[in-house]
Amino acid sequence: MNDTLQLEQLALPATPDSDDASDFRALVELNNTVCRNDAGTDDLAQTPAELLAGLRDTADAVQRIFIIREAGALVGAITVGHATAEPTSSQIDLMVLPENWGRGIEDALLARAEEETRILGRKVMQTWTLHPGHAEGPTITPATGWGVVADTALSRLLSNSGFTLEQVERNSAFDLQGSMNGVRTAFEASRVAAGSDYRLVEWTIPTPPELKEGYAWALSRMSTDVPAGALEIDEEIWDAARVERREARLIEGGQTMSVAAALHVPTGRLAAFNELVIDADRTAVTHQYCTLVLQEHRGHSLGMLVKCANLLRWRDVAPDSPRVSTFNAEENRRMLDINEQIGFTPVSYAGAWQKKLV
Incomplete structure (x- = not known):
């Protein structure tokens, strides 16, 4: 230099x-x-x-x-x-x-x-x-x-x-201004498949007090339950206070976030969740942040349930946003299958690189 x-x-x-x-x-x-x-x-x-x-x-x-x-x-x-x-x-x-x-x-x-x-x-x-x-x-x-x-x-x-x-990772987009009929159909089918053991809960941040601890637990599982290849990722520790700090940052930055989650009725714990975020310009692109079905709750169509529920809810939150942008690991076929079924299409890609220091 x-x-x-x-x-x-x-x-x-x-x-x-x-x-x-x-x-x-x-x-x-x-x-x-x-x-x-x-x-x-x-x-x-x-x-x-x-x-x-x-x-x-x-x-x-x-x-x-x-x-x-x-x-x-x-x-x-x-x-x-x-x-x-x-x-x-x-x-x-x-x-x-x-x-x-x-x-x-x-x-x-x-x-x-x-x-x-x-x-x-x-x-x-x-x-x-x-x-x-x-x-x-x-x-x-x-x-x-x-x-x-x-x-x-x-x-x-x-x-x-x-x-x-x-x-x-694949970056995919969903057209928010197109027909939502496929999303509605998939939502109804997933709600039937989930059965009575799971109840849909939805909110716009800040998270209701009674859901904060459960939401914190689900967020912590993003560090353990998502495919990460050989990337060294520490298990994260979350509590209600950390959820509050995260949401305060989003709100300070002018962002709005909608969460759709599946509550496991027998245990009272969240089993799956999906987040959609937009900045102060409600005509801007929407970003999907975290989506997760906890490992022990997979096989009940909960990923499809929370994704579709939030997309349908988003029409009221940000009706003029043109599309949703999201990233998923290429080996995460469970989530990519859901995306492809409801209309997400590939836009770009990201490579995750790692160097171990000695």
Whole structure:
């Protein structure tokens, strides 16, 4: 990296619009441009408000952002994040535009992220690359054997730096402005299949007090019950307070979240849930966050039940949103089968990479 490039840590502004927020807004623009270029879609863009809300609250996760400037302008960035309660990994996100690639910027940022990870005492680095729906040219197959991603400059940098492609995720979209007849039919069939042992419950955050502990338990199972290949993922510990903090971040960022869940009547515990989220612009793309059927409750059509219920409910929450965007591991055929049956179609892909530090 030459002497005209300066690497420093980004200081977070008080608000997205404050006088000290110009660098942060440039970071958000860089992030969204990189996502658009790599995935070939605008669906993954974030607003300054939602991104800042997540960064400023450090109770459950901490993210440091390192940037490189040239003549005062931001030309590259990397985030280094880690959970506060879970000790194993750091998650990094490298952002450099194609026109700035090959000048040492990406190498310097990746080296700084590894240095920070070692300082934190973490033994694993993880990151995700974005790829278009149709790969042109050479591809890479993950360790799971499921799916492929394009062999890009970022993929080669990671591979040459000791990272392994562990998993591929499919990004799919559902047309919210089309017919919902198939969703209604699937919903009714799944409700019959679920039987009387399961009752549908729905809410818009904040979560009702009587459901918080059960919801916390279900969220903790996202770290144990979702296919993750060989990615080293700590079992997460959730309680009602952590649910409240998460929802406060979402609300502070201008986001609305709807949850549809299946309650197991004999035990009073949540057995499955689905989350749909949209930012303050109700005409924007909807994002599906978590969807899970706990392992011990699989085989009762609960995944189909909660997905369809939330899609039908969403028509009242955000009637002008054009589509839902979601990610699922390519080996997660149970959930992909549900998506395909009700009309989700592939848009882009993501590669999950991991480096073990020694």
